[in-house]
Amino acid sequence: MKELSLHILDIAQNSLTAGASLVELSLTRRGGLLTAVIKDNGRGMTPDMAARVTDPFTTTRTTRRVGLGLPLWKLAAEQTGGSFALESAPGVGTTVTAAFVHGHIDTPPLGDIVGTVVTLIQGAPSVDFVYRQETEDGAFALDTRDLRRALEDVPLDSPDVLAWVGEYLQEQTALHPV
Amino acid sequence: MKSIEELKAIREKARGDLNLRQEDIGNNTRVVVGMATCGIAAGARPVLASCVEEVHRRGLTDVTVTQTGCIGVCRLEPIVEVFVPGEEKVTYVNMTPEKAAQVIAEHVVNHKVKTEYTIGANQ
Ligand SMILES: Nc1ncnc2c1ncn2[C@@H]1O[C@H](COP(=O)(O)OP(=O)(O)OP(=O)(O)O)[C@@H](O)[C@H]1O
Ligand SMILES: [Mg+2]
Numbered sequence: 001m002k003e004l005s006l007h008i009l010d011i012a013q014n015s016l017t018a019g020a021s022l023v024e025l026s027l028t029r030r031g032g033l034l035t036a037v038i039k040d041n042g043r044g045m046t047p048d049m050a051a052r053v054t055d056p057f058t059t060t061r062t063t064r065r066v067g068l069g070l071p072l073w074k075l076a077a078e079q080t081g082g083s084f085a086l087e088s089a090p091g092v093g094t095t096v097t098a099a100f101v102h103g104h105i106d107t108p109p110l111g112d113i114v115g116t117v118v119t120l121i122q123g124a125p126s127v128d129f130v131y132r133q134e135t136e137d138g139a140f141a142l143d144t145r146d147l148r149r150a151l152e153d154v155p156l157d158s159p160d161v162l163a164w165v166g167e168y169l170q171e172q173t174a175l176h177p178v
Numbered sequence: 179m180k181s182i183e184e185l186k187a188i189r190e191k192a193r194g195d196l197n198l199r200q201e202d203i204g205n206n207t208r209v210v211v212g213m214a215t216c217g218i219a220a221g222a223r224p225v226l227a228s229c230v231e232e233v234h235r236r237g238l239t240d241v242t243v244t245q246t247g248c249i250g251v252c253r254l255e256p257i258v259e260v261f262v263p264g265e266e267k268v269t270y271v272n273m274t275p276e277k278a279a280q281v282i283a284e285h286v287v288n289h290k291v292k293t294e295y296t297i298g299a300n301q
Contacts, residue, residue: 001218006218009213009223010214010215010219013213013214013218068215069215072215112223112224115223115227116223119223119226119227119245122230122243123213123244123245146182147182147185150182150185150186150189151185152189153193154188154189154192154193154196155196158192158195158196159192159195159230159233160188160191161185161188162230163234164184164185164188167180168180171179
Protein backbone atom coordinates (compact mmCIF):
# COMPACT_ATOMS: atom_id res chain seq x y z
CA MET A 1 0.00 0.00 0.00
CA LYS A 2 1.16 3.46 -0.89
CA GLU A 3 0.22 5.26 2.32
CA LEU A 4 0.49 4.49 6.03
CA SER A 5 -3.03 5.86 6.38
CA LEU A 6 -4.34 3.17 4.00
CA HIS A 7 -2.80 0.43 6.13
CA ILE A 8 -4.30 2.07 9.20
CA LEU A 9 -7.74 2.05 7.56
CA ASP A 10 -7.31 -1.61 6.71
CA ILE A 11 -6.15 -2.65 10.19
CA ALA A 12 -8.93 -0.64 11.84
CA GLN A 13 -11.46 -2.44 9.62
CA ASN A 14 -10.35 -5.64 11.40
CA SER A 15 -11.34 -4.00 14.69
CA LEU A 16 -14.80 -3.26 13.33
CA THR A 17 -15.17 -6.80 12.03
CA ALA A 18 -14.20 -7.99 15.53
CA GLY A 19 -17.19 -6.12 16.95
CA ALA A 20 -15.29 -3.33 18.70
CA SER A 21 -17.31 -0.48 20.18
CA LEU A 22 -14.21 1.67 20.66
CA VAL A 23 -11.26 1.95 18.31
CA GLU A 24 -8.31 4.15 19.25
CA LEU A 25 -5.80 5.24 16.65
CA SER A 26 -2.63 7.03 17.54
CA LEU A 27 0.35 8.31 15.65
CA THR A 28 3.44 9.42 17.52
CA ARG A 29 6.65 10.77 16.08
CA ARG A 30 9.47 10.74 18.57
CA GLY A 31 13.18 10.08 18.40
CA GLY A 32 13.29 9.14 14.74
CA LEU A 33 10.41 6.68 14.98
CA LEU A 34 6.89 7.07 13.71
CA THR A 35 4.69 4.73 15.73
CA ALA A 36 1.12 3.85 14.82
CA VAL A 37 -1.09 2.11 17.38
CA ILE A 38 -4.52 0.68 16.59
CA LYS A 39 -6.29 -0.49 19.73
CA ASP A 40 -9.75 -1.99 20.01
CA ASN A 41 -12.06 -3.62 22.53
CA GLY A 42 -13.33 -6.21 20.08
CA ARG A 43 -13.48 -9.97 20.53
CA GLY A 44 -9.71 -10.46 20.50
CA MET A 45 -7.69 -13.51 19.54
CA THR A 46 -6.14 -16.50 21.26
CA PRO A 47 -2.29 -16.49 21.37
CA ASP A 48 -2.26 -19.26 18.80
CA MET A 49 -4.48 -17.32 16.44
CA ALA A 50 -2.48 -14.13 16.97
CA ALA A 51 0.74 -15.93 16.05
CA ARG A 52 -0.84 -17.45 12.98
CA VAL A 53 -2.32 -14.26 11.53
CA THR A 54 0.92 -12.30 11.62
CA ASP A 55 3.06 -15.03 10.11
CA PRO A 56 0.83 -16.88 7.68
CA PHE A 57 3.74 -17.74 5.38
CA THR A 58 5.74 -19.55 8.03
CA THR A 59 2.81 -21.62 9.24
CA THR A 60 2.80 -25.04 7.63
CA ARG A 61 -0.62 -26.27 8.56
CA THR A 62 -3.14 -23.72 7.48
CA THR A 63 -6.53 -25.08 6.75
CA ARG A 64 -8.32 -21.85 6.12
CA ARG A 65 -7.64 -18.82 4.01
CA VAL A 66 -5.27 -16.37 5.69
CA GLY A 67 -5.64 -12.65 5.45
CA LEU A 68 -3.27 -10.14 3.97
CA GLY A 69 -3.81 -7.05 6.06
CA LEU A 70 -1.73 -7.83 9.16
CA PRO A 71 1.18 -9.53 7.34
CA LEU A 72 1.47 -6.55 4.98
CA TRP A 73 1.45 -4.08 7.88
CA LYS A 74 4.10 -6.05 9.74
CA LEU A 75 6.28 -6.34 6.66
CA ALA A 76 5.95 -2.64 5.92
CA ALA A 77 7.19 -1.69 9.41
CA GLU A 78 10.00 -4.25 9.59
CA GLN A 79 11.29 -3.31 6.15
CA THR A 80 12.20 0.11 7.46
CA GLY A 81 14.13 -1.27 10.43
CA GLY A 82 11.16 -0.59 12.66
CA SER A 83 9.12 -3.07 14.65
CA PHE A 84 5.73 -4.69 14.91
CA ALA A 85 3.76 -6.07 17.85
CA LEU A 86 0.34 -7.60 18.19
CA GLU A 87 -1.19 -8.00 21.61
CA SER A 88 -4.54 -9.64 21.89
CA ALA A 89 -6.72 -11.40 24.42
CA PRO A 90 -10.08 -13.04 23.81
CA GLY A 91 -12.90 -10.94 25.19
CA VAL A 92 -10.59 -8.01 25.92
CA GLY A 93 -9.38 -6.67 22.60
CA THR A 94 -6.44 -6.22 20.34
CA THR A 95 -3.62 -3.71 20.07
CA VAL A 96 -1.51 -3.53 16.94
CA THR A 97 1.66 -1.44 17.16
CA ALA A 98 3.85 -0.71 14.15
CA ALA A 99 6.92 1.50 14.35
CA PHE A 100 8.58 2.95 11.25
CA VAL A 101 11.97 4.56 10.98
CA HIS A 102 11.04 8.12 10.10
CA GLY A 103 12.52 9.23 6.81
CA HIS A 104 13.63 5.73 5.81
CA ILE A 105 13.32 5.25 2.06
CA ASP A 106 10.87 2.37 2.56
CA THR A 107 8.62 4.24 4.98
CA PRO A 108 5.50 5.14 3.01
CA PRO A 109 4.15 8.68 3.39
CA LEU A 110 1.35 9.08 5.92
CA GLY A 111 -1.03 10.14 3.16
CA ASP A 112 -4.63 11.09 3.76
CA ILE A 113 -5.10 10.23 7.44
CA VAL A 114 -8.13 12.53 7.55
CA GLY A 115 -9.74 10.47 4.78
CA THR A 116 -9.06 7.34 6.82
CA VAL A 117 -10.72 8.66 9.97
CA VAL A 118 -13.72 10.02 8.04
CA THR A 119 -14.09 6.71 6.19
CA LEU A 120 -14.08 4.78 9.47
CA ILE A 121 -16.73 7.01 11.03
CA GLN A 122 -18.87 6.85 7.87
CA GLY A 123 -18.68 3.06 7.81
CA ALA A 124 -19.38 2.50 11.50
CA PRO A 125 -21.22 5.51 12.90
CA SER A 126 -22.25 3.72 16.09
CA VAL A 127 -18.66 2.84 17.01
CA ASP A 128 -16.56 5.35 18.90
CA PHE A 129 -13.20 6.40 17.54
CA VAL A 130 -10.33 8.28 19.07
CA TYR A 131 -7.66 9.73 16.83
CA ARG A 132 -4.54 11.02 18.54
CA GLN A 133 -1.37 12.42 17.09
CA GLU A 134 1.68 13.56 18.90
CA THR A 135 5.04 15.05 18.03
CA GLU A 136 7.62 16.97 20.02
CA ASP A 137 5.79 20.12 18.90
CA GLY A 138 2.41 19.24 20.29
CA ALA A 139 -0.47 16.82 20.48
CA PHE A 140 -4.02 16.71 19.21
CA ALA A 141 -6.90 14.30 19.75
CA LEU A 142 -10.39 13.83 18.40
CA ASP A 143 -12.82 11.66 20.35
CA THR A 144 -16.18 10.90 18.74
CA ARG A 145 -17.72 10.66 22.22
CA ASP A 146 -17.23 14.43 22.50
CA LEU A 147 -18.89 14.90 19.12
CA ARG A 148 -21.81 12.70 20.13
CA ARG A 149 -22.38 14.81 23.23
CA ALA A 150 -22.72 17.92 21.07
CA LEU A 151 -24.80 16.16 18.42
CA GLU A 152 -27.27 14.51 20.82
CA ASP A 153 -29.53 12.29 18.66
CA VAL A 154 -27.95 13.24 15.33
CA PRO A 155 -25.78 10.39 14.01
CA LEU A 156 -22.10 10.81 13.21
CA ASP A 157 -22.64 9.78 9.60
CA SER A 158 -24.93 12.68 8.78
CA PRO A 159 -23.40 14.27 5.69
CA ASP A 160 -22.91 17.69 7.28
CA VAL A 161 -21.28 16.12 10.32
CA LEU A 162 -18.87 14.07 8.22
CA ALA A 163 -17.97 17.17 6.22
CA TRP A 164 -17.33 19.08 9.46
CA VAL A 165 -15.17 16.27 10.86
CA GLY A 166 -13.09 16.28 7.67
CA GLU A 167 -12.51 20.02 7.80
CA TYR A 168 -11.82 20.03 11.53
CA LEU A 169 -9.25 17.25 11.21
CA GLN A 170 -7.61 18.94 8.22
CA GLU A 171 -7.07 22.06 10.30
CA GLN A 172 -5.86 20.27 13.40
CA THR A 173 -3.56 17.78 11.70
CA ALA A 174 -1.96 20.58 9.70
CA LEU A 175 -0.94 22.37 12.90
CA HIS A 176 1.51 19.71 14.05
CA PRO A 177 2.05 17.36 11.14
CA VAL A 178 3.42 13.93 11.99
CA MET B 179 -10.48 27.58 13.45
CA LYS B 180 -13.36 25.18 13.71
CA SER B 181 -14.65 24.21 17.13
CA ILE B 182 -16.88 21.46 18.48
CA GLU B 183 -19.37 24.22 19.39
CA GLU B 184 -20.23 24.49 15.69
CA LEU B 185 -21.74 21.03 15.82
CA LYS B 186 -24.70 22.45 17.69
CA ALA B 187 -25.70 24.50 14.65
CA ILE B 188 -25.02 21.55 12.35
CA ARG B 189 -27.20 19.43 14.64
CA GLU B 190 -30.29 21.54 13.98
CA LYS B 191 -29.88 21.39 10.21
CA ALA B 192 -29.08 17.68 10.28
CA ARG B 193 -32.24 16.99 12.28
CA GLY B 194 -34.30 18.48 9.46
CA ASP B 195 -32.49 16.37 6.85
CA LEU B 196 -32.87 13.29 9.03
CA ASN B 197 -36.64 13.61 9.07
CA LEU B 198 -36.62 13.60 5.28
CA ARG B 199 -34.25 10.65 5.19
CA GLN B 200 -35.97 8.38 7.64
CA GLU B 201 -39.42 8.35 6.06
CA ASP B 202 -38.84 5.44 3.75
CA ILE B 203 -35.52 3.85 4.53
CA GLY B 204 -36.52 0.45 3.14
CA ASN B 205 -37.03 2.06 -0.25
CA ASN B 206 -33.63 3.67 -0.36
CA THR B 207 -31.20 3.09 -3.16
CA ARG B 208 -28.02 1.62 -1.71
CA VAL B 209 -24.54 2.32 -2.99
CA VAL B 210 -22.06 -0.17 -1.52
CA VAL B 211 -18.28 0.21 -1.72
CA GLY B 212 -15.93 -2.76 -1.17
CA MET B 213 -13.52 -1.79 1.62
CA ALA B 214 -11.36 -4.87 2.31
CA THR B 215 -7.57 -4.92 2.00
CA CYS B 216 -7.61 -5.38 -1.77
CA GLY B 217 -10.21 -2.65 -2.26
CA ILE B 218 -8.35 -0.19 -0.02
CA ALA B 219 -5.04 -0.89 -1.79
CA ALA B 220 -6.70 -0.33 -5.18
CA GLY B 221 -8.17 3.05 -4.23
CA ALA B 222 -11.53 2.42 -2.56
CA ARG B 223 -11.11 5.18 0.04
CA PRO B 224 -11.36 8.13 -2.39
CA VAL B 225 -14.07 6.28 -4.33
CA LEU B 226 -16.16 6.04 -1.17
CA ALA B 227 -15.51 9.72 -0.40
CA SER B 228 -16.65 10.66 -3.88
CA CYS B 229 -19.89 8.67 -3.49
CA VAL B 230 -20.62 10.26 -0.11
CA GLU B 231 -19.87 13.73 -1.43
CA GLU B 232 -21.88 13.38 -4.62
CA VAL B 233 -24.92 12.06 -2.75
CA HIS B 234 -24.65 14.94 -0.30
CA ARG B 235 -24.05 17.59 -2.96
CA ARG B 236 -27.12 16.48 -4.90
CA GLY B 237 -29.23 16.32 -1.75
CA LEU B 238 -30.18 12.68 -2.38
CA THR B 239 -31.87 11.96 0.94
CA ASP B 240 -33.18 8.58 -0.28
CA VAL B 241 -29.74 7.17 -1.08
CA THR B 242 -27.49 5.47 1.46
CA VAL B 243 -23.78 4.85 0.94
CA THR B 244 -22.33 1.93 2.89
CA GLN B 245 -19.14 -0.12 3.05
CA THR B 246 -18.66 -3.84 2.81
CA GLY B 247 -15.79 -6.30 3.08
CA CYS B 248 -14.34 -8.30 0.23
CA ILE B 249 -16.58 -8.54 -2.83
CA GLY B 250 -14.30 -11.25 -4.14
CA VAL B 251 -12.72 -10.04 -7.37
CA CYS B 252 -9.51 -8.35 -6.22
CA ARG B 253 -8.18 -7.45 -9.66
CA LEU B 254 -11.37 -5.50 -10.48
CA GLU B 255 -11.30 -3.38 -7.31
CA PRO B 256 -12.36 -0.74 -6.44
CA ILE B 257 -15.87 -2.18 -6.78
CA VAL B 258 -19.14 -0.33 -6.25
CA GLU B 259 -22.51 -2.07 -6.16
CA VAL B 260 -25.75 -0.21 -6.76
CA PHE B 261 -29.03 -1.60 -5.42
CA VAL B 262 -32.11 0.20 -6.67
CA PRO B 263 -35.26 -1.19 -5.00
CA GLY B 264 -37.10 -3.50 -7.38
CA GLU B 265 -34.18 -3.69 -9.81
CA GLU B 266 -31.29 -6.08 -10.19
CA LYS B 267 -27.99 -5.28 -8.48
CA VAL B 268 -25.44 -3.62 -10.76
CA THR B 269 -21.71 -4.14 -10.06
CA TYR B 270 -19.28 -1.48 -11.22
CA VAL B 271 -15.57 -2.28 -11.36
CA ASN B 272 -12.22 -0.48 -11.58
CA MET B 273 -13.87 2.56 -10.08
CA THR B 274 -12.25 5.96 -9.67
CA PRO B 275 -13.69 8.95 -7.81
CA GLU B 276 -14.70 10.48 -11.17
CA LYS B 277 -16.37 7.31 -12.46
CA ALA B 278 -18.19 6.85 -9.16
CA ALA B 279 -19.58 10.39 -9.38
CA GLN B 280 -20.82 9.61 -12.90
CA VAL B 281 -22.50 6.44 -11.65
CA ILE B 282 -24.34 8.48 -9.02
CA ALA B 283 -25.41 11.06 -11.60
CA GLU B 284 -26.46 8.67 -14.34
CA HIS B 285 -27.54 5.46 -12.64
CA VAL B 286 -28.71 6.53 -9.21
CA VAL B 287 -30.31 9.83 -10.29
CA ASN B 288 -31.33 9.22 -13.90
CA HIS B 289 -31.82 5.44 -13.74
CA LYS B 290 -29.55 4.83 -16.72
CA VAL B 291 -27.04 2.03 -16.02
CA LYS B 292 -23.50 3.13 -16.90
CA THR B 293 -22.93 -0.03 -18.90
CA GLU B 294 -19.30 0.50 -19.88
CA TYR B 295 -18.21 0.48 -16.21
CA THR B 296 -20.10 -2.68 -15.22
CA ILE B 297 -18.47 -5.98 -14.41
CA GLY B 298 -20.06 -7.52 -17.51
CA ALA B 299 -18.23 -5.11 -19.80
CA ASN B 300 -14.88 -5.58 -18.04
CA GLN B 301 -14.16 -9.29 -17.80
N1 LIG C 1 -8.48 -6.49 15.76
C1 LIG C 1 -8.77 -7.79 15.63
N2 LIG C 1 -9.59 -8.40 16.51
C2 LIG C 1 -9.89 -9.73 16.38
N3 LIG C 1 -9.43 -10.51 15.37
C3 LIG C 1 -8.61 -9.95 14.47
C4 LIG C 1 -8.23 -8.57 14.54
N4 LIG C 1 -7.40 -8.30 13.52
C5 LIG C 1 -7.28 -9.44 12.83
N5 LIG C 1 -8.00 -10.44 13.38
C6 LIG C 1 -8.11 -11.81 12.90
O1 LIG C 1 -6.99 -12.05 12.08
C7 LIG C 1 -7.40 -12.41 10.77
C8 LIG C 1 -6.42 -11.89 9.75
O2 LIG C 1 -6.49 -10.47 9.62
P1 LIG C 1 -5.96 -9.79 8.30
O3 LIG C 1 -6.25 -8.34 8.36
O4 LIG C 1 -4.54 -10.16 8.12
O5 LIG C 1 -6.77 -10.47 7.14
P2 LIG C 1 -8.36 -10.44 6.87
O6 LIG C 1 -8.95 -9.22 7.49
O7 LIG C 1 -8.94 -11.76 7.24
O8 LIG C 1 -8.44 -10.31 5.31
P3 LIG C 1 -7.87 -9.11 4.44
O9 LIG C 1 -6.85 -9.74 3.55
O10 LIG C 1 -9.01 -8.52 3.71
O11 LIG C 1 -7.28 -8.14 5.41
C9 LIG C 1 -8.81 -11.85 10.64
O12 LIG C 1 -9.58 -12.58 9.71
C10 LIG C 1 -9.34 -12.01 12.07
O13 LIG C 1 -9.81 -13.32 12.27
MG1 LIG D 1 -8.00 -7.30 7.39
